[in-house]
Amino acid sequence: MIDNKAMLITYADSLGKDLNELKEVLDKYFNDAIGGVHLLPFFPSTGDRGFAPSDYTQVDQSFGTWEDIEELGEKYYLMFDFMINHISRESKFFKDFKEKHNESDYKEMFIRIREFFPDERPNKKDIDLIYKRKDKAPFQEVAFADGKIEEVWNTFGEEQIDLDVTKDVTKQFIRETIKDMASHGCDLIRLDAFAYAIKKLDTNCFFIEPDIWELLEDVRQEAAKYEIELLPEIHEHYSIQMKIASHDYFIYDFALPMVTLYSLYSGKTNRLADWLKKSPMKQFTTLDTHDGIGVVDAKDILLDDELDFTSEELYKVGANVKRIYSS
Incomplete structure (x- = not known):
């Protein structure tokens, strides 16, 4: 069950060498500070630090077992990643x-x-x-x-x-994967890279409407059988997050880090106040992720010169901010 409490995002070997040590660290040092754990991909994988999963039915042996994950789930709500695009x-x-x-x-x-x-x-x-x-x-x-x-x-x-998500054999794979995740205590599935999943001739093959909504609705109906919520993940202009929220999905507030940093560096709170008034409420706020701080996400919430100002301030302290906001 998802509680309105902080969710830790971590690899299985970030706070200790494996899932067992992760639980020890959480119990000893964080205890009631967090309500949920997003375990970044812990499946056997052949690249991209877990984001090239080879088998969703297994836990990478170097991290532990399904029993270790289920034990975490007894105390914390759990989020797993599903790389629905590949x-x-x-x-x-x-x-x-x-x-x-x-x-x-x-x-x-x-x-x-x-x-x-x-x-x-x-x-x-x-x-x-x-x-x-x-x-x-x-x-x-x-x-x-x-x-x-x-x-x-x-x-x-x-x-x-x-993956070709339009084909029956892939749809069956998606159903089986969600069912298997549910059997191990998953409360929330993050759909990684979902915006790339629809390919259509004579389009840019990114967030293709209305097809993307049909895909998300199919996945939502399957997840709902097991009382699992979805968090479609996308780093892009905040207007796409607003669209996702309008369809009643959880979102990440990926614009918040840049807007917060601008406020701290400039001493001006107007942009942050305006954003907090209009940002969707069915969301996970974030001040950082494993992907880093999004710049394109905050474009038009912050003006270009405000984004440039914030980026320059970040360069001064050694941050690696992409100078090109988006491809």
Whole structure:
């Protein structure tokens, strides 16, 4: 059950070497200071510090066991991550696809570029249009056991192969994953990178409406069977958070850190006061995350010169703030 109390966000090995030591630290030093724990990805993974999960049914052995997590859940509400956009290339699903190619039961889980685009495409215009996380087309060449080679969609690191969330086999995987998380005490699922999950021809493939709402509603209905709430995670302009809140989902207030820092550095409270009056209330406030402090999130809450001023003040104390707000 989610309480209106602080939630600690931590890797399984950040406060001690594993889940057992994490519980010892919480019980000894924090006790009643927090109500919940967001355990950043603790599943077996092949990259990106857990964000390339290979198996959602297991806990990485170096961290501990499901029993350790369930024990934490006896005292704290728990949030798990679900990377709904992608899965590890070492997952059983993708390995089966590489081995059996067109005969694989999981072939439709992945976005095959030659099937997504018409003949003679993608062209430069198509690739330029896509909202990317790297300076090249978000595709990866795959060599199959039958000797054939083709490209699949790959938004993030080389280990993270994108999923086709529109296909029945992927929808079944999503249902099974949520059910399994529920069986281990999950109260809240953070949907990591969900805004990339819908790919549609002739769009930028980022937060595509109305399709993104259909995806979220399908996931919400499944999670509701187990009384699990959703927290769709997105680092972008605060207007997108407002949209998510209007559909009655929890959000992160990723704009708050930058606005708070501006207020502290400038001595002016008007921007912070204005934001607190209009920011959604069904939210998790945050002053930092494992991704760092968002700048684009606060654009237009703070004027460009106020963002620049705050960033410059942060540079003075050694912060690594991206000078380009968004791709």
